[in-house]
Amino acid sequence: MCVLTFFCLSACKEDPEEEIVPETVERTIIMFFPWSNNLKPCFIQNINDFKQVIRQYGLENERYVVCIENNPGIVDIIELRPFSGNCLEENVEHYFDPNFTNSDGIADLLDRVYAKYPSHSYSMTVGCHGTAWVAAGAFTTRSAALTLDEVPQTRYIGGTSSVYQIEISTLRRGIQKSKIQKFDMILFDNCYMSSIEVAYELKDVCSHIVAYPTEVMAYGFPYQISGKYLIGGNDYENICESFYRFYLNYEKPCGTISAINCVALDTLARFMKKLNQSVDTTVHVDVMSLQRFDGYDPVLFVDYSDYVYHLTDDTMMLGEFENLMSVLIPYKRNTPNYFSTLGGLTPIEKYSGISTSEPCEHPAMSTYKQTSWYIATH
Numbered sequence: 001m002c003v004l005t006f007f008c009l010s011a012c013k014e015d016p017e018e019e020i021v022p023e024t025v026e027r028t029i030i031m032f033f034p035w036s037n038n039l040k041p042c043f044i045q046n047i048n049d050f051k052q053v054i055r056q057y058g059l060e061n062e063r064y065v066v067c068i069e070n071n072p073g074i075v076d077i078i079e080l081r082p083f084s085g086n087c088l089e090e091n092v093e094h095y096f097d098p099n100f101t102n103s104d105g106i107a108d109l110l111d112r113v114y115a116k117y118p119s120h121s122y123s124m125t126v127g128c129h130g131t132a133w134v135a136a137g138a139f140t141t142r143s144a145a146l147t148l149d150e151v152p153q154t155r156y157i158g159g160t161s162s163v164y165q166i167e168i169s170t171l172r173r174g175i176q177k178s179k180i181q182k183f184d185m186i187l188f189d190n191c192y193m194s195s196i197e198v199a200y201e202l203k204d205v206c207s208h209i210v211a212y213p214t215e216v217m218a219y220g221f222p223y224q225i226s227g228k229y230l231i232g233g234n235d236y237e238n239i240c241e242s243f244y245r246f247y248l249n250y251e252k253p254c255g256t257i258s259a260i261n262c263v264a265l266d267t268l269a270r271f272m273k274k275l276n277q278s279v280d281t282t283v284h285v286d287v288m289s290l291q292r293f294d295g296y297d298p299v300l301f302v303d304y305s306d307y308v309y310h311l312t313d314d315t316m317m318l319g320e321f322e323n324l325m326s327v328l329i330p331y332k333r334n335t336p337n338y339f340s341t342l343g344g345l346t347p348i349e350k351y352s353g354i355s356t357s358e359p360c361e362h363p364a365m366s367t368y369k370q371t372s373w374y375i376a377t378h
């Protein structure tokens with residue numbers, strides 16, 4: 001009787017719905033927009049511009065996903081899908097309390113995307129404010145500049161409140177914890193992120209970085225022109241070239257960009273350690289003699305190659321350095337001037353495509369020796 005009852009009950013049960021496993025595609029591009037206080041209209045413009053590109057160039061074996069914190073603590077995950085010459089937009093998830101300033105919050109977002117869009121590879125664009133390696137909350141007096149109507153807006157500071165500032169080490173740990181683990185490319189549509197300190201921190205979680213060593217106008221990356229070079233694989237040369245040509249004709253002709261090949265960073269760090277050990281400890285590089293990349297007082301970001309050339313005149317070491325830099329920065333472009341909110345237009349006389357803060361004496365340097373780059377090179 002017991003056996004019979006079991007079979008009767010089993011027969012009456014409805015079959016559970018089979019879990020639908022998403023198709024694995026070649027590639028997924030994630031547009032990530034954490035809360036940035038004053039840039040949301042620019043983010044919406046970026047998304048609309050990329051939708052135009054997807055209409056024309058979107059591929060069936062790619063997925064295009066927007067992750068945007070529309071309001072503080074409220075995130076939408078949206079798929080942009082090409083269809084019959086149009087771009088369909090579907091809000092696939094809406095959730096609360098993302099906690100992006102914590103690595104678990106970053107990992108949680110990436111895992112949500114991974115579950116819905118399994119892919120052989122991933123690239124990500126990050127649109128917000130940025131201050132390279134600098135610790136959250138290091139700038140407490142800069143937000144006033146954001147309210148000056150006569151000053152053109154840039155994406156120059158890591159959020160107007162430290163509550164929303166994501167440290168670069170937090171981003172790295174979040175990617176490592178996630179199921180994605182490593183990106184083909186991260187494009188930082190933020191100011192100052194083409195920094196040797198940033199690149200070294202992220203070297204194990206992405207193959208390439210595209211970023212700006214100076215401030216960038218609030219409009220940011222020109223997706224309507226440059227976005228097509230993200231589709232079907234990252235065309236780094238044309239990403240840089242199209243960005244440059246757009247900003248060469250901007251209302252304030254100013255724009256700097258570079259592509260960073262992370263494979264060179266371990267070798268470069270070993271070189272810098274050898275160089276630092278060979279330099280006379282009494283040698284002092286005057287930061288004011290270097291090409292600056294910011295409007296801070298005192299200066300915080302300077303051209304990395306210019307700094308190395310002021311450290312040594314050893315021709316063999318400089319030859320080795322140039323070979324490494326040709327691998328590290330395969331593509332770079334810059335207008336004759338850069339723009340900063342506090343410094344205005346400043347000429348660019350030397351440009352390696354990447355900055356450093358090593359010789360600087362800004363108050364934010366109080367935490368510099370904790371960076372992975374400093375630890376690896378000293």
